[in-house]
Amino acid sequence: MRRFNGVLHGQLWRPLLVLAAIVLLLPWFIPTPYIFTILILIGIYSLITIGLSLLLGYAGQISLGHAAFFGIGAYVSGILTAKYAISPWLAMVIGVIVTWVISYAVGMAILRLKGHFLALATMAVNIIFYILILGLDEWTGGASGLVGIPGLSLFQLNLGQPLYFYFFVWSIVLVVIVFSTNIVRSSIGRVLRSIHDSEIATEMLGVNVAKYKVAIFSLSAVYASLAGSLYAHFISFIAPPSFYITFSILLLVMVMVGGVHSIWGAVLGTAIIMFLNEWIRYIGQTYFQISGQVEIVVYGFIIIVVMMFMPKGLVDVFERLWRKIASARIKEVEKRKIAAERGDLA
């Protein structure tokens, strides 16, 4: 059983342990709070991109509207805690439930669409959400944003402290990765991939395709909502521009750069784009005196390069490299064996 599971799905524990080790060790090498902030944001955004990887990479359904679900989580948490002083944990759960209900309803309506039409419909959802948070300024603070969102604390542990928050966010990321890989490594994962390849054949095999599409859409929305709540408590201030389509597109770039067909690719892509982002900003400001959003230009370039030269993303590139190294090592061993045998004969 174990062997065929390995053949079917590859390894689970080794990459997970590697990631856990990286997460544990990184703080010892990071001196500046600035980079800590980035690491925390990478964790938060990874939650969304993991969901997108399930939706886009496995089930083959695109979404250009996940910034909206991110925003629903952030605003529900923000409004309930800042204006009504509800416990942040309760607010987070309410945010998840609200997002689930909304995404389920939206998904039922728009997931019949395919390809470009689905992309446009999800984009429309994002725009509607954006206009709503701008317009409902009594609750959301409108364009000037929502301030005074309290930090999180867990059993007297002040998660406002970046180090604690860092560990908290990344442990959630690890749980979400395990949950998602479990889905991928089951019959559900097969159903998702088969929907990607041929919807009518999947349907003919007795699978209610619409049900699965909506379920995975809602799941990814719930991940985004969770990320939104964490974001709101971490930054303590939220404003509409963070939840516009540009952010949805950025999320897709992250997933694509990492590799859509892999949960790990989502995390990798998120980390790379986030660091690249900071780097571009730094280079642009110090050497070219450009302020403003230079990174957008670079994203466009990155998308083209990725699509042309590594459509399966960085994870695939790494995997192929690894296989080459491994096979080279095996060949080396065999060569030595042969040489040794010859030596024996001589």
Next chain:
Amino acid sequence: MTYLLEGKQVTKKFGGITAVDGVDFHLKQGEIVAIIGPNGAGKTTLFNIISCFLPPTSGEVLYKGERLTGRKIFELARLGISRTFQNLQIFNNMTVLENIMMGVHIKLRTNVFSAGFRLPVVKRDEELAYKQALDVLEMMELKPFINEKAGNLSYGLQKQLEFARAMAYDPTLILLDEPMAGLNDAETNQMAGYIKELKKKGRSFLFVEHKMATVMELADRIIVMDFGKKIAEGTPDEIARNEQVIRAYLGEEAV
């Protein structure tokens, strides 16, 4: 007696064109029935109506005496109906094994939550799917390609794989849309062999096919269509001697 599958005055109009025109047909348990006819005769349309891909303009299809028309496509598998496609619909990016494991999906009970928390049902399901898929692969002589990506197989093997996937969950009735199209003689014979083998086990087949030799060899009964109408029905011998059929296929002068 109730037939396994029965069509009553099935009609389909696309705008001004009548693609299928009042066709009656039936199929008994354990029977192999072929639908033949020149290109554009309405065979595939009829096929799509039977498998609920298209609603008929009028008329209805019954399965075991109950109305099949109007059902959702995904409900058919649980009723015991399975089909293959004229333009192959295999899962290209999945392995041969995974393709077949999808074929036994309706026997599994895992849902998104039990999968996420990896409840015991997941392991049970995976083992069940794996075992059953292995049996099917064994029977369909696909075992050497078990871990091959389906998209990398030759056309003949892909066709074989699609057939294997369609019969993986022991359906009662299998609808085959041109199962021999694109196959060479050896592959055609092999496929015919599988169909005969399954017939012995009591499965029923309804298939559309252009290769006459195969049709004559396999079918217990043949339905001939032309311009949307059923023009003849009978055993292969009767059909081979039917003047109307010869006229439809070869033109007036040939008769």
